[in-house]
Amino acid sequence: MKIGILSSGGDCPGINATIRGVGKTAIMHYGMEVIGIHSGFIGLLNKDVELFDERRLSGILNLGGTILGTSREKPFRKQLASGLGDKPEIIRKNYDELGLDCLVCIGGNGTQKTAALLAEQGLNVIGVPKTIDNDIWGTDITFGFDTAVNIATEAIDRLHSTASSHKRVMVVEVMGHHAGWIALYAGMAGGADVILLPELGYDLEKINKTILDRAHRGKPYSIVVVAEGLKTPEKKRPSDFITRMIEEQTGIESRDTVLGYIQRGGNPSPFDRNLATCLGGHATELIAKREFGKMVCMRDNRVSSVPLSEVAGKLKVITPKHDLIIQGERMGISFGH
Numbered sequence: 001m002k003i004g005i006l007s008s009g010g011d012c013p014g015i016n017a018t019i020r021g022v023g024k025t026a027i028m029h030y031g032m033e034v035i036g037i038h039s040g041f042i043g044l045l046n047k048d049v050e051l052f053d054e055r056r057l058s059g060i061l062n063l064g065g066t067i068l069g070t071s072r073e074k075p076f077r078k079q080l081a082s083g084l085g086d087k088p089e090i091i092r093k094n095y096d097e098l099g100l101d102c103l104v105c106i107g108g109n110g111t112q113k114t115a116a117l118l119a120e121q122g123l124n125v126i127g128v129p130k131t132i133d134n135d136i137w138g139t140d141i142t143f144g145f146d147t148a149v150n151i152a153t154e155a156i157d158r159l160h161s162t163a164s165s166h167k168r169v170m171v172v173e174v175m176g177h178h179a180g181w182i183a184l185y186a187g188m189a190g191g192a193d194v195i196l197l198p199e200l201g202y203d204l205e206k207i208n209k210t211i212l213d214r215a216h217r218g219k220p221y222s223i224v225v226v227a228e229g230l231k232t233p234e235k236k237r238p239s240d241f242i243t244r245m246i247e248e249q250t251g252i253e254s255r256d257t258v259l260g261y262i263q264r265g266g267n268p269s270p271f272d273r274n275l276a277t278c279l280g281g282h283a284t285e286l287i288a289k290r291e292f293g294k295m296v297c298m299r300d301n302r303v304s305s306v307p308l309s310e311v312a313g314k315l316k317v318i319t320p321k322h323d324l325i326i327q328g329e330r331m332g333i334s335f336g337h
C-alpha cells in the first residue's frame with residue numbers, strides 16, 4: 001500500500017512523533033510506501049510531496065513543530081477569486097495521480113471536518129487528533145495538551161512569588177479558544193485562586209469577592225487564570241479586560257501576562273511523545289486492515305477509533321461537573337460564579 005501523511009492547522013508538540021509513529025510502523029512493520037505531504041492541504045493541491053524512508057523519520061521524536069510544515073488551508077471553504085478551481089476535485093485527482101491508498105490527516109477540529117468531507121467524497125482517510133487545546137470530540141485527550149499544561153503551570157508557579165511580594169493580582173492568559181482545558185488543568189496544578197473558562201462564563205462581582213475575601217483572610221495577592229476564548233465586551237483581550245476590572249473594582253494593583261505561542265512551541269513532553277506514537281501506530285494498523293473513514297482516539301486509556309462522521313463539527317467542552325471543578329470549588333477556588 002502507499003500512504004500519504006499531512007499535518008494541518010496550528011502546529012503542536014507531538015506532530016513529529018505521530019509522523020514517525022505512522023511512518024515507521026508502515027515501512028518497518030507493514031512494508032508500505034509512505035509519502036509526506038508538505039504544508040497541509042496546500043501540499044495536496046500542489047502535489048508538493050517527498051518520499052519518506054526510515055532514515056528521514058529518525059531523530060524527530062522529540063522535535064517540536066512539524067517537519068512537514070502546516071497551513072490553515074480548508075479546501076472545502078467557499079473560494080473567492082483564488083484561481084485554483086474546485087479544490088476538492090483537485091485533491092481527488094492528485095490523490096489518484098500520487099497513487100495513494102490512504103491519506104492520514106493529522107490536525108484539529110477543522111482538519112477532522114475536512115477529513116470527514118474527503119471520506120464522504122470517496123477518499124480513504126484516517127484522522128489523527130492534534131491540538132494543545134484538547135477540545136476534539138471523540139477522544140479523551142490530544143497530544144500537545146500535556147506539554148502546554150506543563151509550560152503554563154510552570155509560568156503560574158513563577159507568578160506566585162512576584163504576586164505575593166508586591167501584593168498584586170496576577171492575571172495570566174492561556175490558550176484555548178473555544179474550550180478552557182489548559183486554563184483548568186494548569187490553573188488547578190498551579191494553585192490559581194480564580195480560573196475563568198469560556199464554557200462557564202463569569203460574574204465580575206463574584207470574582208472580586210473571592211479576591212477581597214482572600215485579602216481579608218491575610219492573603220493580599222491572588223492568581224487569576226483566564227482562557228483566551230473568554231467572552232468580553234467589544235471582544236477585548238480577556239486578560240487585559242479582567243485585569244483592569246479587578247484593579248478598578250477591588251483597588252488592588254493588578255498585572256496581566258499573556259503566555260501565547262510559548263505554549264505551542266518546543267519539545268513534546270514524554271507523555272505526549274508516547275501518546276502520539278501510539279495514535280500514529282494505530283492509524284497505520286487501521287490502514288492495514290482497510291478500516292478507513294475513522295479518527296484514532298484515546299478512550300479510557302486505550303487506543304481506539306471513532307468514525308470521522310461522528311467527530312465532524314463537534315467540540316469537547318468542560319462541564320461544571322468536571323472533577324477538577326467540583327474539587328476546586330470545595331477548596332474555595334472561584335470559577336467565576
Ligand code: F6P
Binds near residue numbers: 010108133176264
Ligand atoms: O488551536 C490551537 C490554538 O493554539 C488556539 O488556542 C489558538 O487560538 C490558535 O491556535 C491560534 O493559532 P494561530 O494564530 O496559529 O491561528
